[in-house]
Amino acid sequence: MPLLVRGGTIQTAEQSFRADLLCDAGRIAAIGPDLEAPTGAEVVDAGGLLVMPGGIDPHTHMEMPFMGEVSADDFFSGTAAALAGGTTSIIDFAIPEPGGSLLSAWDAWSERARKAACDYGFHVAVTHWSEAVAREMQVLATERGVNSFKHFMAYKGALMVDDGVLLRSVGHALSLGALCNVHAENGEAVAHLQRTLLAEGVTGPKGHPLSRPAQVEGEAAGRIIAIADLLHAPVYIVHVSTEQATRAIAEARARGQRVFGEVLAQHLVIDDSVYDHPDFAFAAAHVMSPPFRPKHHQDALWAGLASGQLQTTATDHCAFCARQKLNGRDDFTLIPNGTAGIEDRMSVLWHHGVRTGRLTAAEFVAVTSTNTARIFNIHPRKGSISVGADADLVLWDPEGTRTISVRTHHQNVDFNVFEGMEVTGIARSTIQRGRLAWHDNELRAERGAGEYVPRAVFSPICFPRTAAGRA
Ligand SMILES: NC(=O)NCCC(=O)O
Numbered sequence: 001m002p003l004l005v006r007g008g009t010i011q012t013a014e015q016s017f018r019a020d021l022l023c024d025a026g027r028i029a030a031i032g033p034d035l036e037a038p039t040g041a042e043v044v045d046a047g048g049l050l051v052m053p054g055g056i057d058p059h060t061h062m063e064m065p066f067m068g069e070v071s072a073d074d075f076f077s078g079t080a081a082a083l084a085g086g087t088t089s090i091i092d093f094a095i096p097e098p099g100g101s102l103l104s105a106w107d108a109w110s111e112r113a114r115k116a117a118c119d120y121g122f123h124v125a126v127t128h129w130s131e132a133v134a135r136e137m138q139v140l141a142t143e144r145g146v147n148s149f150k151h152f153m154a155y156k157g158a159l160m161v162d163d164g165v166l167l168r169s170v171g172h173a174l175s176l177g178a179l180c181n182v183h184a185e186n187g188e189a190v191a192h193l194q195r196t197l198l199a200e201g202v203t204g205p206k207g208h209p210l211s212r213p214a215q216v217e218g219e220a221a222g223r224i225i226a227i228a229d230l231l232h233a234p235v236y237i238v239h240v241s242t243e244q245a246t247r248a249i250a251e252a253r254a255r256g257q258r259v260f261g262e263v264l265a266q267h268l269v270i271d272d273s274v275y276d277h278p279d280f281a282f283a284a285a286h287v288m289s290p291p292f293r294p295k296h297h298q299d300a301l302w303a304g305l306a307s308g309q310l311q312t313t314a315t316d317h318c319a320f321c322a323r324q325k326l327n328g329r330d331d332f333t334l335i336p337n338g339t340a341g342i343e344d345r346m347s348v349l350w351h352h353g354v355r356t357g358r359l360t361a362a363e364f365v366a367v368t369s370t371n372t373a374r375i376f377n378i379h380p381r382k383g384s385i386s387v388g389a390d391a392d393l394v395l396w397d398p399e400g401t402r403t404i405s406v407r408t409h410h411q412n413v414d415f416n417v418f419e420g421m422e423v424t425g426i427a428r429s430t431i432q433r434g435r436l437a438w439h440d441n442e443l444r445a446e447r448g449a450g451e452y453v454p455r456a457v458f459s460p461i462c463f464p465r466t467a468a469g470r471a
């Protein structure tokens with residue numbers, strides 16, 4: 001059924017104007033003043049609201065097996081919560097079994113994601129190197145719509161890769177026109193500090209940030225940037241949480257390198273005092289990597305977003321319940337790493353970014369949606385408001401308020417790291433492929449309504465020379 005969005009202000013990453021918008025067959029069919037509602041169309045009143053591209057979260061882990069547990073939000077509950085917060089697409093991570101096949105990981109994640117309520121894609125992790133891995137990367141890039149590969153420089157003994165693997169994989173991805181994503185923490189240093197702390201008797205959650213100080217991220221960010229520079233490859237650093245990594249990215253960009261940086265909503269507003277909490281459950285609920293930082297790092301992250309040196313925002317949504325976090329009751333290294341946030345990213349960014357004057361509304365759209373679509377080559381189908389684009393929209397109430405709470409959120413987890421935060425700026429309605437999936441506080445997410453979005457290689461923003469050569 002067609003859907004007419006009437007009387008709103010269209011807000012994109014470039015401009016703002018009053019117009020109606022007609023959705024039909026899942027796409028944006030028309031944009032203009034005073035559009036007629038076709039027979040049988042549903043009409044939604046967007047008076048006083050901003051009509052923006054739906055959010056894209058480029059970093060989630062739904063039902064991910066990790067540290068002996070499986071993250072608590074599955075592809076349905078997690079994407080339904082996303083829709084309640086104005087996010088209409090995610091890019092999750094398909095992670096092979098140790099030494100296993102990348103194609104099998106893609107198959108397994110595709111199977112799990114069939115129940116997704118919003119659109120999705122996958123970064124595929126490279127966790128070891130062999131000729132078979134190289135071949136599978138090629139198949140994924142050319143036949144399965146994967147244009148990004150993930151590398152963990154941390155999690156020694158599990159997902160971590162060394163510089164030899166990084167060099168091979170970054171070089172191979174470059175030849176395929178794919179982008180390497182990197183979790184930048186020096187995993188050897190983390191393992192060393194973990195051992196030392198445990199030997200000193202530091203077993204509680206406080207050991208987590210102590211074992212992953214800012215230098216650990218700064219060093220790894222500098223190293224992967226140097227490797228990318230050696231190979232003339234673009235690189236995307238996930239969950240940047242420190243001044244040091246932000247500076248390394250800015251300096252590389254100033255030298256002309258194609259380096260992109262992602263920030264998590266959580267790192268922008270929560271600091272490391274959470275680990276001082278006497279209650280294990282509270283402190284453990286904040287155990288994620290990289291950890292929360294002393295407050296001054298937040299200023300660097302906001303400045304990075306405002307200046308364009310950091311381009312995207314995400315959540316690294318990886319929900320674990322108190323029962324799961326208890327695995328690390330006597331040893332902080334066993335607490336499953338991860339926090340939730342997919343439902344609240346947009347409101348947190350609006351409240352703390354736009355309302356404070358750090359970001360313009362256009363920049364908000366850029367960092368929550370459009371930049372991700374450009375980097376991962378799904379623009380203008382996603383992240384834009386243009387005729388022919390997917391009708392993935394959020395009707396945003398810039399003055400609407402809500403109090404974030406585990407009691408009201410839709411995420412399948414018993415803790416919310418933003419608990420009690422009063423935010424101004426909320427999703428009144430979320431339109432997923434032309435259908436109201438969240439409207440007036442009612443979640444109408446549909447199991448399986450989400451579709452896989454294949455992503456073509458040689459994203460022009462990552463590979464400008466190739467793009468120019470092809471034009
Ligand atoms: N971030 C985190 O703590 N858990 C998910 C895995 C990762 O992204 O490092």
Ligand SMILES: [Zn+2]
Binds near residue numbers: 183
């Ligand atoms: Zn990570």
Ligand SMILES: [Zn+2]
Binds near residue numbers: 059060061316318
């Ligand atoms: Zn992650």
